[in-house]
Amino acid sequence: MNKLIFAGLISLSALLAGCQSNINTQDIEQETINTATLTSAYWKLTQLNGNAVTMQQNQDQERHMIMNADDNRLSGFSGCNSFFGEFEAEELLKGEGELKFVGVASTKRACPDSNINEQTYFNVLRDTAFYQINTNSLTLLNKHKKVIALFNAVYL
Numbered sequence: 001m002n003k004l005i006f007a008g009l010i011s012l013s014a015l016l017a018g019c020q021s022n023i024n025t026q027d028i029e030q031e032t033i034n035t036a037t038l039t040s041a042y043w044k045l046t047q048l049n050g051n052a053v054t055m056q057q058n059q060d061q062e063r064h065m066i067m068n069a070d071d072n073r074l075s076g077f078s079g080c081n082s083f084f085g086e087f088e089a090e091e092l093l094k095g096e097g098e099l100k101f102v103g104v105a106s107t108k109r110a111c112p113d114s115n116i117n118e119q120t121y122f123n124v125l126r127d128t129a130f131y132q133i134n135t136n137s138l139t140l141l142n143k144h145k146k147v148i149a150l151f152n153a154v155y156l
Contacts, residue, residue, distance in 0.1 A: 036136050038089055038099070039069035041153035043076075043138050048120055048149050058113055063121065065151070074101060079116035081106040085125075095133040099140070101125040124149045 045053045045063040055062050056079075065076030067087055074085045085104035090097035104125050106118070129143040136153040 035095075036133055036138070036153035037095065038131065038133065038138070039067045041136075041138075041155060042066050043151035044154050045121070046150050046152050048124060050147075056114060056116065058111075059116070064154075074104065078106060078118040078121045080111035080114050080118055081109050083107075083122070089131070096131060099128055099131040101128055 043065050045065070047053060053063060059079060061077050063077055063079050065074060065083075067074050067089075072086050072088065074083075074087045076083050083104055083106040086102045088098075088100045088102060090099075104122060106122070124140060127142045127148060128140045130141040130145060132139045132141070138151040138153070139147055140149040140151075142148050
């Protein structure tokens with residue numbers, strides 16, 4: 001009888017330990033989901049040179065960028081045109097470090113009824129020297145560590 005009780009207690013302990021393990025794994029997975037990395041999100045532009053960025057009525061999509069870790073490629077939308085290029089980054093896992101955009105080019109679509117100055121966005125990409133990620137926001141900084149753009153992570 002004692003052996004049967006002992007075996008039951010061991011089985012119950014193993015079951016409870018397994019449940020505890022799953023809870024911890026889920027907590028870790030949720031925490032990972034809620035903390036973006038440079039290459040894990042679609043980055044929606046929210047501020048450019050201190051000015052709020054809003055979507056205009058005749059705009060096809062919001063201004064954004066996506067960075068791919070596999071080939072260090074950059075793609076995005078600047079308000080009228082799509083753009084593409086490459087990026088070089090340090091400390092991807094740390095969430096801050098040096099960042100440089102290279103060879104950025106765009107489509108040449110005309111948007112006569114839009115008053116978006118896309119060149120401002122391209123100048124910010126050109127002037128980016130550093131980045132910082134705080135949970136779900138990305139900050140781009142110039143070589144003087146002045147904030148030049150803010151983005152919010154969007155998970156698709």
